[in-house]
Amino acid sequence: MKLTHIFSIGVAVLMVGVAQASAQTAPAEAFDNVTIHTASGQVIESGTIVWRDGIISSVGKDVAIPFDAYVHDGGDSLHVYPGFIDGLALWGSPEDKGKDGQPEEPGDPSYKRAGIQPHRQPSDLLNAKDEALAKAPEHGFTTAALGLKGQMLPGQLDLFFINGPNTADNLLKEGVGAFAQFEEAEGATYPSTMMALMVQFRQLFYDAKAQRQQQEYFASVASDYPAPKKEEVLEALYPVMDQEQPFFFVVDSKENIERLFWLQDEFDFEVVLVSGKEAHEKADELKERNIPVLASIDLPEEPDWMSDDEEKEEPEEVTDEMRIFRDKQEQAYRASIENIQKLKEAGVEVGYASNGVKLSDIRENLTRLSEEGGLNNTQILNLLTQSTADILGFGQRLGDIKEGRVASFTVYDTPFMEEKAQSLYSVTNGTVTEIESESSK
Amino acid sequence: MKRIILLLFAVCLSHSGLAQDKGSVLITNGTVVTITDGNKENADVLIEDGIITEVGQDLAAPIGVETIDASGKYVMPGIIDAHSHIAGVDINEWTNPVTAEVSMEESINPNDVNIYWALAGGVTSIHLMHGSANVIGGQNETLKLRYGSSMDEMRFKGAPRTIKFALGENPTRVHGQNFNVKPRTRMGVEQVIRNHFDAALDYKRNRKDYLEAKEAYEKGQLSKPPVPVAKNARMDALADIIAGEIRVHCHSYRADEIMMLMRVFNDYGIKDYTFQHANEAFKIAPELRENNAYTSVFSDWWAYKFEVYYSTAFNASILNANGVTNSINSDSGELIRHLNHEAAKTVHYGGTSKQDALKMITINPARQLGIADKVGSIEEGKQGDVAIWSGDPLSIYSIAEATFIDGKKYFDRSEDANDMRLQANPEEDFGRSQQRWYDANGRQGGSCMRGAEMRFTNQGMKYQQSTK
Numbered sequence: 001m002k003l004t005h006i007f008s009i010g011v012a013v014l015m016v017g018v019a020q021a022s023a024q025t026a027p028a029e030a031f032d033n034v035t036i037h038t039a040s041g042q043v044i045e046s047g048t049i050v051w052r053d054g055i056i057s058s059v060g061k062d063v064a065i066p067f068d069a070y071v072h073d074g075g076d077s078l079h080v081y082p083g084f085i086d087g088l089a090l091w092g093s094p095e096d097k098g099k100d101g102q103p104e105e106p107g108d109p110s111y112k113r114a115g116i117q118p119h120r121q122p123s124d125l126l127n128a129k130d131e132a133l134a135k136a137p138e139h140g141f142t143t144a145a146l147g148l149k150g151q152m153l154p155g156q157l158d159l160f161f162i163n164g165p166n167t168a169d170n171l172l173k174e175g176v177g178a179f180a181q182f183e184e185a186e187g188a189t190y191p192s193t194m195m196a197l198m199v200q201f202r203q204l205f206y207d208a209k210a211q212r213q214q215q216e217y218f219a220s221v222a223s224d225y226p227a228p229k230k231e232e233v234l235e236a237l238y239p240v241m242d243q244e245q246p247f248f249f250v251v252d253s254k255e256n257i258e259r260l261f262w263l264q265d266e267f268d269f270e271v272v273l274v275s276g277k278e279a280h281e282k283a284d285e286l287k288e289r290n291i292p293v294l295a296s297i298d299l300p301e302e303p304d305w306m307s308d309d310e311e312k313e314e315p316e317e318v319t320d321e322m323r324i325f326r327d328k329q330e331q332a333y334r335a336s337i338e339n340i341q342k343l344k345e346a347g348v349e350v351g352y353a354s355n356g357v358k359l360s361d362i363r364e365n366l367t368r369l370s371e372e373g374g375l376n377n378t379q380i381l382n383l384l385t386q387s388t389a390d391i392l393g394f395g396q397r398l399g400d401i402k403e404g405r406v407a408s409f410t411v412y413d414t415p416f417m418e419e420k421a422q423s424l425y426s427v428t429n430g431t432v433t434e435i436e437s438e439s440s441k
Numbered sequence: 442m443k444r445i446i447l448l449l450f451a452v453c454l455s456h457s458g459l460a461q462d463k464g465s466v467l468i469t470n471g472t473v474v475t476i477t478d479g480n481k482e483n484a485d486v487l488i489e490d491g492i493i494t495e496v497g498q499d500l501a502a503p504i505g506v507e508t509i510d511a512s513g514k515y516v517m518p519g520i521i522d523a524h525s526h527i528a529g530v531d532i533n534e535w536t537n538p539v540t541a542e543v544s545m546e547e548s549i550n551p552n553d554v555n556i557y558w559a560l561a562g563g564v565t566s567i568h569l570m571h572g573s574a575n576v577i578g579g580q581n582e583t584l585k586l587r588y589g590s591s592m593d594e595m596r597f598k599g600a601p602r603t604i605k606f607a608l609g610e611n612p613t614r615v616h617g618q619n620f621n622v623k624p625r626t627r628m629g630v631e632q633v634i635r636n637h638f639d640a641a642l643d644y645k646r647n648r649k650d651y652l653e654a655k656e657a658y659e660k661g662q663l664s665k666p667p668v669p670v671a672k673n674a675r676m677d678a679l680a681d682i683i684a685g686e687i688r689v690h691c692h693s694y695r696a697d698e699i700m701m702l703m704r705v706f707n708d709y710g711i712k713d714y715t716f717q718h719a720n721e722a723f724k725i726a727p728e729l730r731e732n733n734a735y736t737s738v739f740s741d742w743w744a745y746k747f748e749v750y751y752s753t754a755f756n757a758s759i760l761n762a763n764g765v766t767n768s769i770n771s772d773s774g775e776l777i778r779h780l781n782h783e784a785a786k787t788v789h790y791g792g793t794s795k796q797d798a799l800k801m802i803t804i805n806p807a808r809q810l811g812i813a814d815k816v817g818s819i820e821e822g823k824q825g826d827v828a829i830w831s832g833d834p835l836s837i838y839s840i841a842e843a844t845f846i847d848g849k850k851y852f853d854r855s856e857d858a859n860d861m862r863l864q865a866n867p868e869e870d871f872g873r874s875q876q877r878w879y880d881a882n883g884r885q886g887g888s889c890m891r892g893a894e895m896r897f898t899n900q901g902m903k904y905q906q907s908t909k
Contacts, residue, residue, distance in 0.1 A: 105620070106537065106620055107537020107539075107540070108537065188620075189536060190534070190536040191534070191536075192531075192536050193530075193531035193543065194547065194548055195534060195543040195547045195548040195579060196534040196536075196540065196542075198543075198547045199542045199674050202674055203542075203673070203674050206671045206672040206673065206674070207671050210669040210672075213669040214668060214669050217667075217668075221665065221666060224665065225666065225668075226668055255530075255549075255551070258591070258592060259547060300866075300867040300868050301867070301868050302867075303868070303870075304870070321860050322871055324858055328860070328864070328865035329865040329867055329869075332865045332866065332867050336867060
């Protein structure tokens with residue numbers, strides 16, 4: 001009996017030892033002879049990246065490659081960039097089924113019918129077979145805060161390493177934020193207007209406060225007190241009320257940004273602004289309130305009359321009225337294109353969020369940001385990587401190619417902003433995936 | 442033209458956090474229509490830093506203050522429209538028969554070009570109203586038409602809170618006859634109001650009791666914690682109506698339903714209210730006077746639905762003759778641009794005096810909105826909201842030439858550019874952008890029922906969901 005016991009302990013100790021040893025000696029991997037572009041714009045020619053256990057162990061020019069490393073040789077022609085991070089993507093979200101018929105009382109719908117579902121977790125509902133999750137690495141994305149399609153409070157935002165169908169197994173953190181937007185309920189249902197959305201947000205806070213108060217009272221007395229409700233929709237707002245979790249609030253127009261400020265002044269929650277197409281109009285106040293922006297790059301089309309296209313149809317005469325209109329239109333167009341630049345100039349922290357923009361539209365818009373939007377390639381790279389990581393609270397782990405960071409990067413055949421740049425490998429949390437390009441299929 | 446663009450640009454820049462723009466100006470030698478003290482020939486009006494400081498003759502302009510010669514012209518207080526839906530984002534939260542919690546103050550669109558067109562009609566303030574789909578609709582917001590400013594700066598500071606009620610066909614059709622939600626009839630409308638007032642009184646008492654018990658418990662004066670009563674935005678607004686903190690403006694047509702609401706209000710002690718439209722108000726003018734109720738009517742707009750057939754162009758004149766404080770409103774982006782004509786119709790049809798006709802678009806709506814101490818007449822100490830008219834404002838030939846708010850010029854016909862919109866959509870082509878509000882909506886569109894449009898079918902009224 002005694003002997004058996006000692007033997008068991010011995011085996012256990014041995015197993016722990018083996019486990020530790022194997023952790024230390026998991027095979028390393030490396031990309032050698034590649035041009036490395038860091039988030040801050042540093043370029044390392046003929047460089048090497050070594051990683052082990054999903055963490056970059058060394059980066060540089062003359063880096064010693066461990067004997068056990070599996071080495072990918074870039075032949076000095078490949079370019080490596082930190083993996084892009086999407087601050088709010090709807091990839092893998094089930095389609096929104098908010099329109100489940102008309103509620104019996106349009107003015108008093110269920111939370112679900114009204115689009116109020118802040119308790120929903122993408123990690124529970126993710127459709128890992130979504131094509132966007134398979135395509136995202138090809139477009140340079142290795143990490144994303146995933147949200148669900150819906151209306152005013154569609155759910156939580158969960159941070160995932162993006163790796164096609166395996167994404168579901170690569171959850172990094174649940175609830176980096178609570179997704180919110182000024183989005184009316186579908187169909188004949190309250191809230192159907194902006195003014196009702198404002199009040200609905202308020203009423204949710206009032207109700208959550210009362211529910212929590214009753215829960216606390218209930219917990220504090222032994223008997224003779226009515227049991228409180230445990231409405232999960234309201235409970236999901238407690239972290240926002242306690243400033244433990246920010247609202248990731250999708251807002252575009254300057255007026256709606258003001259409306260968001262009104263709510264923030266009343267309820268004192270933390271905000272990450274998402275999309276923010278007119279955010280430059282409120283740049284100083286965003287800075288003052290310390291609100292970062294996960295900016296949209298869904299840029300407007302250039303007005304026909306502004307384009308250099310020779311085939312465009314010109315009216316016979318540009319009237320005074322038309323000229324004034326064009327002046328204003330050009331001003332509005334420029335303001336949209338330069339939104340991110342102006343925010344940065346004002347000292348606002350800016351990252352990136354797709355929020356529904358198609359992966360296939362990203363490259364063209366990035367090119368326009370660089371050609372017309374006043375951002376250089378390093379700034380664009382930073383926007384997609386380190387800046388977004390910082391806003392998500394993962395700035396020390398993600399967003400750059402540095403020792404100690406998570407090994408998430410993308411290998412291209414040319415610098416990524418070049419028109420024909422093709423991604424060849426995506427490395428997500430240390431896992432290499434070879435990308436099947438259109439031409440190689 | 443450049444000047445006004447620069448001016449607007451400057452206004453745009455001045456948004457955030459800065460004090461409201463106020464101006465100083467001396468307008469000389471005009472016929473000053475004071476409203477409260479008759480017309481003064483060859484008189485001057487001095488506005489300094491947004492306030493009318495002097496009305497008289499041979500006034501000297503302080504250093505740096507522009508002088509505008511109004512010889513042969515009329516200087517009139519800015520027109521006030523007590524019923525408007527321009528400059529609104531959404532108008533109807535039509536999903537519930539009672540939506541007292543929502544407020545047009547959160548539905549202001551400061552970029553609406555209709556604001557500029559209204560300024561061109563000499564209008565300086567509007568009562569931006571919630572629509573009439575619900576028995577108790579949302580709260581309204583009184584605005585100054587500071588075109589080119591922000592939502593906050595559009596607000597008329599110090600104006601009391603008001604709320605929209607609606608009786609008759611609109612709420613019964615939208616709710617009872619489409620959703621099977623009370624009210625389906627005029628009887629139901631009354632009960633919806635009474636039930637909600639009663640619920641609000643209960644709520645107010647329960648909430649107060651809870652807060653007091655909570656405080657006592659926290660101080661150790663109570664051994665058992667209270668059960669929380671959540672703050673309720675809708676009930677708070679209803680309780681404020683009963684407490685007299687929110688003035689009611691009620692969409693109504695028929696005399697019987699107007700009488701009904703006065704009885705309800707008397708039961709709950711509600712005093713300050715205005716009947717909007719009130720096409721049959723002339724039948725009960727003495728009763729309205731007795732209850733100190735106000736009316737705000739159209740000059741001659743009716744027959745657009747069954748309950749609006751029994752109408753007359755004498756309505757305003759009869760009410761006025763019976764001592765009811767009456768205003769003439771637009772409820773339209775088109776009528777708002779010539780409310781002077783609408784007022785003139787009371788002279789033409791009903792023989793109302795010119796002075797009283799002008800009161801119906803100035804001091805009377807100001808009284809109804811609770812801003813008569815600030816605007817609605819040209820008096821020393823009042824705010825510098827005035828317009829210069831090319832001639833007698835009641836003449837069909839007169840046009841507003843310049844419009845000032847707080848002494849600052851927001852419209853000048855001599856500098857009127859062709860396209861005064863504040864925002865241009867980069868992706869919208871010129872032709873489409875030219876489409877005016879009234880092309881799309883017409884005189885009757887974009888008003889009370891916006892967002893909850895209805896159409897007639899062979900089966901009667903059928904709800905047509907808004908495009909949103």
